[in-house]
Amino acid sequence: MDDKIRTLLSEEEVAQRTREIAEAISRDYEGRPLHLICILKGGVFFTCELAKRISIPITMDFMSVSSYGAETVSSGIVKIVKDLDEPIEGKDVLIVEDIIDSGNTLSYLIEVLKQRNPGSIELCTLLDKPERRIKHQVKVKYTCFTVPDEFIVGYGLDYNQRYRNLPYIGIIEQQ
Numbered sequence: 001m002d003d004k005i006r007t008l009l010s011e012e013e014v015a016q017r018t019r020e021i022a023e024a025i026s027r028d029y030e031g032r033p034l035h036l037i038c039i040l041k042g043g044v045f046f047t048c049e050l051a052k053r054i055s056i057p058i059t060m061d062f063m064s065v066s067s068y069g070a071e072t073v074s075s076g077i078v079k080i081v082k083d084l085d086e087p088i089e090g091k092d093v094l095i096v097e098d099i100i101d102s103g104n105t106l107s108y109l110i111e112v113l114k115q116r117n118p119g120s121i122e123l124c125t126l127l128d129k130p131e132r133r134i135k136h137q138v139k140v141k142y143t144c145f146t147v148p149d150e151f152i153v154g155y156g157l158d159y160n161q162r163y164r165n166l167p168y169i170g171i172i173e174q175q
């Protein structure tokens, strides 16, 4: 029953790159309190590792969204399952995601959040799969790794809710 998983990025590679991105964020937002929004569930592992390495003051909130329909392909229709606890008006917001694939989830989310008048809103992602992008208007400020068009698991990413807890990033091999 177990899938065969090939390592794409080791725990050490992810940690090293996360440190670089956290340093860039700390420089860019120097003097501006930063509000991180973690997109559950997949973004939670990366958000924790990133937040621990950011050296400027931050606050955090969490949001959960799901797309209706297909399992491994995003449908473009997004539902807010859990909304933010706090208002974002006037805040410098950085959305933290596990992966940007078609861009459907994020393009919807950014439109919703912009209506709440944040001071600024930017995007940080662990993985970007640009070959699959449909919503080209989604601009990512910080990307840890660009990945090929394969099904990725680990470090928060799941396959039918499994493998989120893998400490590395892997590709499920075709049986």
Ligand code: IMP
Residues within 6 Å of the ligand: 042, 074, 097, 098, 099, 100, 101, 102, 103, 104, 105, 106, 150, 151, 152, 153, 157, 158, 159
């Ligand atoms: P998008 O709306 O197509 O950009 O999809 C974003 C969401 O789809 C991510 O937050 C993931 O939950 C999921 N997803 C996309 N590609 C993968 C993958 O390769 N492995 C696991 N989940 C994925």
Ligand code: MG
Residues within 6 Å of the ligand: 039, 040, 041, 042, 043, 098, 099
């Ligand atoms: Mg996700």
